[in-house]
Amino acid sequence: MAKILMVIDDLAEDLELYYPYYRLMEDGHEVIMAANKKGMDFKGKYGVPYSSTMSYDEVNIDEFSGLLIPGGWAPDKIRRYEAVLDIVRKFDEQKKPIGQICHAGWVAISADILRGRNVTSTPGIKDDMINAGSNWSNMPVIVDENLVSSRWPKDLPEYMKVYIEVLNKFLGK
Amino acid sequence: MAKILMVIDDLAEDLELYYPYYRLMEDGHEVIMAANKKGMDFKGKYGVPYSSTMSYDEVNIDEFSGLLIPGGWAPDKIRRYEAVLDIVRKFDEQKKPIGQICHAGWVAISADILRGRNVTSTPGIKDDMINAGSNWSNMPVIVDENLVSSRWPKDLPEYMKVYIEVLNKFLGK
Numbered sequence: 001m002a003k004i005l006m007v008i009d010d011l012a013e014d015l016e017l018y019y020p021y022y023r024l025m026e027d028g029h030e031v032i033m034a035a036n037k038k039g040m041d042f043k044g045k046y047g048v049p050y051s052s053t054m055s056y057d058e059v060n061i062d063e064f065s066g067l068l069i070p071g072g073w074a075p076d077k078i079r080r081y082e083a084v085l086d087i088v089r090k091f092d093e094q095k096k097p098i099g100q101i102c103h104a105g106w107v108a109i110s111a112d113i114l115r116g117r118n119v120t121s122t123p124g125i126k127d128d129m130i131n132a133g134s135n136w137s138n139m140p141v142i143v144d145e146n147l148v149s150s151r152w153p154k155d156l157p158e159y160m161k162v163y164i165e166v167l168n169k170f171l172g173k
Numbered sequence: 174m175a176k177i178l179m180v181i182d183d184l185a186e187d188l189e190l191y192y193p194y195y196r197l198m199e200d201g202h203e204v205i206m207a208a209n210k211k212g213m214d215f216k217g218k219y220g221v222p223y224s225s226t227m228s229y230d231e232v233n234i235d236e237f238s239g240l241l242i243p244g245g246w247a248p249d250k251i252r253r254y255e256a257v258l259d260i261v262r263k264f265d266e267q268k269k270p271i272g273q274i275c276h277a278g279w280v281a282i283s284a285d286i287l288r289g290r291n292v293t294s295t296p297g298i299k300d301d302m303i304n305a306g307s308n309w310s311n312m313p314v315i316v317d318e319n320l321v322s323s324r325w326p327k328d329l330p331e332y333m334k335v336y337i338e339v340l341n342k343f344l345g346k
Contacts, residue, residue, distance in 0.1 A: 014187065014188075014219065014221060015187075015188075015191050015195070015221065018188050018192070019191070019192060019195055022188070022192055022329045022330045022333075023196070023199075023330070025330040026196075026329075026330035026331075026333060026334050044219070046187065046217070046219040046220040046221045047219040047220060048187060048188065048219045048221075156195045156199075157195045157196070157198040157199035158199075160195075160199060161199050
């Protein structure tokens with residue numbers, strides 16, 4: 001069983017945060033929520049609460065097999081921390097599965113990992129995704145090597161099915 | 174692939190409604206949300222929206238292989254409709270998997286299907302569950318034949334893992 005890192009901040013899309021969180025736990029994995037500071041309490045767009053149990057500075061990338069970035073407004077906040085962008089780049093360099101849904105693409109843009117990659121996102125940030133050098137399509141899920149992207153809550157079943165396939169392949173299962 | 178019925182009303186616990194909904198879709202099943210009236214828009218305790226696409230009167234039990242009852246305050250409303258209690262009793266008589274989490278036990282109480290059954294629920298309604306004749310325990314998930322019960326959102330990964338096992342057994346998979 002693996003450890004998965006989820007980067008969080010205030011106003012994530014509640015289901016885009018919690019569906020992947022519980023889904024990976026269902027498969028026996030441990031999901032750690034990390035933020036700029038440890039022990040911070042946040043609320044999603046609708047008000048569902050969640051908390052950070054690790055700070056970005058404490059993240060030891062070698063311990064983790066995958067990364068998840070939720071959507072909502074949280075990515076607008078998450079992308080402002082250089083520590084997160086460094087984390088995202090290292091996960092990507094090590095080909096560890098990165099899952100990004102909805103507005104999560106903003107974080108990948110600021111980490112500058114999208115050049116030439118096939119991705120999707122909420123159509124709302126399509127222009128930002130294209131300007132960052134990606135090949136953007138309007139599809140429920142797109143896989144580009146270790147990068148798994150999706151659009152919105154209704155895609156969650158398909159998104160997680162594919163993310164888990166990519167994760168299991170990475171884990172050699 | 175099967176059709177699963179979810180009975181809904183206002184103020185369900187958002188994750189207890191949506192995690193099972195998306196999880197069963199991930200396995201290829203169709204989940205239909207039914208309420209007293211079709212086409213009604215509801216919001217969960219935190220405000221996540223959902224809608225009914227079928228009325229209780231339109232439910233043809235023979236089409237469905239399983240039933241899900243979310244928690245939150247919705248069960249306090251759902252249990253007031255005789256049509257729902259009739260649906261619950263018929264699913265139970267036909268040994269079709271019934272999933273109930275948190276306060277969902279109130280609906281099973283009013284359908285009077287709990288006598289002598291092993292169940293759990295949020296500890297908040299423990300007394301109601303015991304008074305309805307059940308053998309109540311404080312456990313993440315309890316299975317009694319076709320009846321799968323659970324306590325709260327943190328149990329969702331374990332709850333769905335077990336519900337899906339019971340469903341797959343019912344479907345002969």
